[in-house]
Amino acid sequence: MATEITLQDRIHQLKENVNVIRAAHLIANASVLIVQTGAGMSADSGLPIYKDVADVEAYRKSKLSYYDLCQPDLILEDPSLFYGFWFSCFNDYRTKKPHNGYNIITKWKTERFGNTNDNSERIRKQIMDACYLLEEEKQKKLPGAFFVATSNVNFYDYY
Numbered sequence: 001m002a003t004e005i006t007l008q009d010r011i012h013q014l015k016e017n018v019n020v021i022r023a024a025h026l027i028a029n030a031s032v033l034i035v036q037t038g039a040g041m042s043a044d045s046g047l048p049i050y051k052d053v054a055d056v057e058a059y060r061k062s063k064l065s066y067y068d069l070c071q072p073d074l075i076l077e078d079p080s081l082f083y084g085f086w087f088s089c090f091n092d093y094r095t096k097k098p099h100n101g102y103n104i105i106t107k108w109k110t111e112r113f114g115n116t117n118d119n120s121e122r123i124r125k126q127i128m129d130a131c132y133l134l135e136e137e138k139q140k141k142l143p144g145a146f147f148v149a150t151s152n153v154n155f156y157d158y159y
Contacts, residue, residue: 113146
């Protein structure tokens with residue numbers, strides 16, 4: 001049975017398409033790209049968001065929240081619980097495959113904002129001038145025209 005799309009729904013879809021086209025145009029014409037990500041990037045890869053990380057039966061039975069499990073003193077008070085929780089998180093982060101959005105951003109970085117274009121070289125030189133005390137090897141790893149600001153702790157990267 002086909003679902004009818006109302007005129008209002010179709011107008012909403014068209015407005016969304018216009019916004020996507022506008023965003024693509026802005027990215028295509030940008031000289032620098034700063035990507036801001038958060039828990040949604042991880043969640044779309046199947047990782048739990050913060051409120052769900054500790055939503056495990058054993059923690060619920062013990063009435064432990066994510067906040068409780070993140071207290072620094074836990075490592076001294078109950079090392080087994082501390083390491084069990086954090087290594088479980090670590091293993092989740094290592095075993096989940098990043099969704100295709102990461103590949104898209106990596107492609108933007110490499111092809112448009114990577115280390116080989118003139119704008120990237122200009123920005124890198126400005127950063128190097130400001131960071132002249134860094135060893136030469138670290139200077140080579142400085143960003144060009146691509147930056148990521150994220151609250152994620154999932155170890156995914158854009159390299």
